[in-house]
Amino acid sequence: MNNLTNQFAKSAVTSRPTDEQAAVEQARATLSKWFDDLDLKHADARALRFTARGGRAGIQVQLLVLQPAMANDLRQRELFYLEAMAAAKLAHFNIARTSRAQELDGLHFCVIEYKPAAHTLRDQLSRNGWLLLRAACEIADQIASALDCAHALGVLHLQLSPDCILIEPTDRVTVAGFGIEAGAQLAWAHRERARQLAAAYASVEQASNATCAVASDLYSLGAILYEMLTDRVPFDSDDEDYVRERQLQVAPAPPHLISPDVPEAISNVVMKLLERDARNRFASAAEFQVALDEALRGKPQMDTNKAER
DSSP, rough: OOOHHHHHHHHHHHOOOOHHHHHHHHHHHHTTTTEEEEEEEOOOSEEEEEEEEEEEEEEEEEEEEEEEHHHTTTHHHHHHHHHHHHTTTTTOBBBBOBBBEEETHHHHHEEEEOTOOOEHHHHHHHHHSSSOOOHHHHHHHHHHHHHHHHHHTTTEOOOGGGGEEOOOOOOEEEEOOOOOOOSOOOOOHHHHHHHTTTTGSOOOHTTTTOOOOHHHHHHHHHHHHHHHHHHSSSSOOOOOHHHHHHHOOOOOOOOHHTTTTTTTHHHHHHHHHHOOOGGGGGGGGGHHHHHHHHHTTTTOOOOOOHHHH
């Protein structure tokens, strides 16, 4: 059995495209000048992800390396540097630390904090389906803390999904994958990040190529909280065009109608995050946190739209 397993593993490796093998080996050879114990963890069309040890203390880190094809595309290379620069601005308990992008012998990469004991929210949802109310709300609250810090510094995420939410054994939540600067001058970069985000978590304005802002991340947070509470996303289909079409036309079913264990007050908070009109969502992540806390404690919430009128 071991021999068969080894033969299969070898054939799987040799069947990989030559250009991908060459990119991995080139990256490994270049990065080994600065880092030790390089281990490839993930590869896709855009980037390679290694774990490694670096610095005098030999701290374990992640290295995100731009694939050669992306590096040769000036717009993609610019996006990579803009993303790393935005993420490097952020220092918060719930945000993964990231360095600015740098170049070494033609290789473009950045260094990201590594949490070997953490699992992704996606992994947890795959195992458990939905989460208990308090656990789901605590995770959402910590995500909101990360967003509040980033938004205060003019940084949007625009790719928020369960895949970039890390959860440690201590229940500390870390948001990875930031980000991009806000502002109309970077609308092209916002659209590119939206293109890489699954439609289930993309805001209405991302789906329609409209202007993105703080409210866009809040919509994604709403979709994540919805999934944690109900074991389904607001619009559940493998057809991403269908999902985008439904987003533009109708509101999803409120979470308390899907899961009777969800209090209507919590359901109302989630639905406010998922408002089609960004102006009707919470004004900030901090405002969401206040509303969530009040809903958990059973306090009546004031309709802010009515209050403004």
